[in-house]
Amino acid sequence: MNPTGTFDKLARRIEQFRDEMVDLQMRLCAIPAIAPSSGGEGEAKKADFLIEFLKANEFVDVTLIKAPDLDAPDGYRPNILAYYRGKSSARTVWIMTHTDVVPPGELSLWRGNPFKAWVEKGRVYGRGVEDNQQDMVASLFAVKALRAEGIVPSSDIGIALVADEETGSRKGIDYVLQNHKVFRREDLIIVPDAGNETGTMIEVAEKSLLWLKFKTLGRQAHGSTPEKGINSFKAASFFVAALNDLYKAYPARDRLFDPPISTFEPTKKEANVPNVNTIPGEDVFYMDSRILPKFKVQDVQRTIRTIAAGIERKFKVKIRAEVQQKAPAAPPTSAQAPVVQALKKAVKAVYGKDAKAMGIGGGTVAAVFRRAGFPAACWSKLDETAHQPNEYCIIDNMVCDAEVYSHVFLQE
């Protein structure tokens, strides 16, 4: 069989599934799978529904892995694995999506019921339809198309539908990786948890994240007698300006990332005194740093302490730095990794575009795989409406992403 002809047949078959795919989106959307820590009941009902779907569509070895969670009404968080067998089981091509969704937020901002999906101008609207159901449905129908066409791919295909992605993955893929040896280093692992509007970004790396709160302590005084106090706001202002030297201290560039540099930005500022005629004794501001993976976060913290010490000496203040969040980057997946090459070929065939390996400033769930030593890649074509009111999925993206996955499945 010529591979192009086979792919064309599969793509046509997926196109015929369009309405069924939209229908599945709507059914999934009607089962809100919000984490207990975000005020929901977890993913158990949605998982039961998906297990039914997998069995009805003859996926094999459907396994439910229950991560214990006393806060969930059923006492666990469901993680599902299912397979479609290929000619050889030496390698598995995985697509992992997550079943949980974030709360809808302010309901008045929605044009409809977030859990009663609606279709408008080629889009499905509802909570979870893009994040992460677009590619969950795409992965399921890519497999369904293989079966409908009677195609046996060279490798096994694995579908992973995991819980708890939105609140840290500890009861999700992290639990699966720690308790079950299902993944292998030679597997291709695709995580559709990041992407761009053109489908040209294959995310392989991330920057380390460091959020700090700085409290500068001086001494309050009357505005007319500043010499009797120590102006914390003035000292903190010199401090925030001095912190800009971090750009000079860590100037390296990495073209994998956009922007290609580490960033150190002062962000949130707390109010100090409410009146004009008081010298403020306390000042609080925050900094958001995104650090290229080649640098150690501790080294950056050490540099910050040195800068702070200089300001303390000069202005006779005390500066306390408090870590709000610290997430050292996972080891990047190589831009040459087989999963990246496979996605590039598939994106070219379906979307006619050259996708490239890239790094991003924020974390993705693929980092959990990378930390465990598996070279996972994130890819999807999406508008990034995740977590917003009126979240939507472009139906063409869902259908064509399914074609991309089916193309990867067909590759040797």
Ligand SMILES: [Zn+2]
């Ligand atoms: Zn999300």
